[in-house]
Amino acid sequence: MDTPILPAVSPLLDVINLKKHYQVAGRDGNRTLRAVDGISLKVARGETLSLVGESGCGKSTTGKCLIRLSDPTEGRILLEGKDLAHMNSNELRAMRKRMQFIFQDPFSSMNPRMRVRDIVGEPLRNFGYSRADIRERVAALLARVSLRSDAADKYPHEFSGGQRQRIVIARALALDPTLIVCDEPVSALDVSVQAQVINLLMDLQRDLGLTYVFISHDLSVVRHISHRVAVMYLGKIVETASRDVLFKNPAHPYTRALLASVPSARAGERGPVQILKGEIPSPLSPPSGCAFRTRCPMAQERCAQETPAPRQLSDGHEVACHFA
Template sequence: MTPLLDVADLAVHFPVFRGPLRRKAGTVRAVDGVSLQVFRGETLALVGESGCGKSTLARAVLRLQEPSAGQLRFEGQDLLRLDRRAMKAARRRMRMVFQDPHASLNPRLRAGEIVGEAFDIHGCTRRERDAGVAELLTLVGLGPEHAARFPHEFSGGQRQRIGIARALALHPSLVVCDEPVSALDVSVQAQIVNLLMELQERLGLSYLFISHDLHLVEFIADRVAVMYLGRIVETAPIQSLYAAPLHPYTQALLAASPSIDPDRRHQHVVPDGEVPSPLSPPSGCAFHPRCPFAIANCRAEMPPLLTLAPGHDVRCWRAGEWAAAPQRAAIPVGS
């Protein structure tokens, strides 16, 4: 099956300059060789802690941030070879829902103008724009009468509905959702997630859904890619990931996610410490300073990406032995 979005070895590096002469002092490897695929009609969740490069990757996929290296194909097109005009046309089919519904909407524009902006940019007539705005506002659970209101007149959940309506203008096939519910109350989060799932079924959308909460993505994702310090460390179908997570970092994220299932509580070891700086990442496996199961290989060399089951890829030196003995998840720190 041909993927809708195919990302191969994508990198986004930022030079760091210091001193009065602005000399280069290093490079921040925000995204460091990421490969992933999104297929038509599916939701791929990208999860990880703050600072691991998720949002940078999301912007790079839409070329809102230019990649430093790698390949990026969408609907068969090589996006990195497109000029500005061709990229503008490609963005009709790939849109984004931003994290903060308060900051992502222009407070000086009415809701109808915000949703209709894409129609204006891409040369639609005023009649097409007005009809499209009314249809989109209704589609996300608002109404045409809301088009005349300003953002401050809406609740947080309603603002995010406007952001979703804006993303659906011009009938995209891929929507990148950059933590679209993290700024909302828990009850409103469920409403927005349900809305996204309903829209996916109705419109045949594909989602790249970014989150730090593995418990949340269990309800919306088909597959999950776990990201740590600019790299994908585990990719698996949602059922496989929750049944047998193989990377210690994935297990740490699961342990940190609240769950009402008593079989999942305190099941895995939670590592100490913070995510290292991407300006000076650790040698070998970047997770080894926080991993209670690290061995000499982990400190010396980056592990290869291993396929241990259909669709289940892991970047860990010990993944093979753990796949054969999943009970190791209960090993205490220092074993």
């Protein structure tokens, strides 16, 4: 496996105490669902930071907040030093060129009645490009993602899942963004097609200097594409480290459980598959103290009374655990 070269640390994205809460009506009045509950992270220019965790932990909500597809409840989102969280609609429109989103299901994110040339060219039309420029740009984008030129005249249903994801990637590249949030972009694809799309994303990053926030629950994919990894649990980030450090020496018991649950094809590389016990608690009524304590084999009385603050271990490794 090739190791991505970690770029020089120059924060492109700086997220500070990001929260996304929803008010949910119930018999006893409104309750607060804490989908994202005070996370902070930095993403260097040209880096891939992966967000991992079980379904329902807040990964996708975080990704949508990062580029204001969903408005945060609280916090700051600094992209190239500009705070997206507090921009009005006109300011935000001007920043749309700098950031894009790739959805999990490419078919549902495209209008089935539009031809590919119109789908890929739509961002360009929205920003006033001429027809000639759009036609030339669409042809270049389709070639960039290894689709034939005649793909421009076809409809989404005429393509395979992997080809549709290439179309969505081409559309995301149309306005030359610096940041792309990828939300489970290969989870619906066959393994061989997954590898092709992941390699395409890595090639594009190398050639265009792109920065990715990559959301996934598939740790084998994360291990291949990431520079750094942030592990989320119940709306909080519990561990952040470089890819190699996290996979070789996970510090948080939740991270260790996630990694231990991944079967290995190499004999003797990992012990028997471990199943993480218990259900993830409801974000409507999270446990006191450490949210993971109800499933943690290391839990002690302190864990119920005190929420662990993130602390530095070494070499940029950060973990929120009293006993890591």
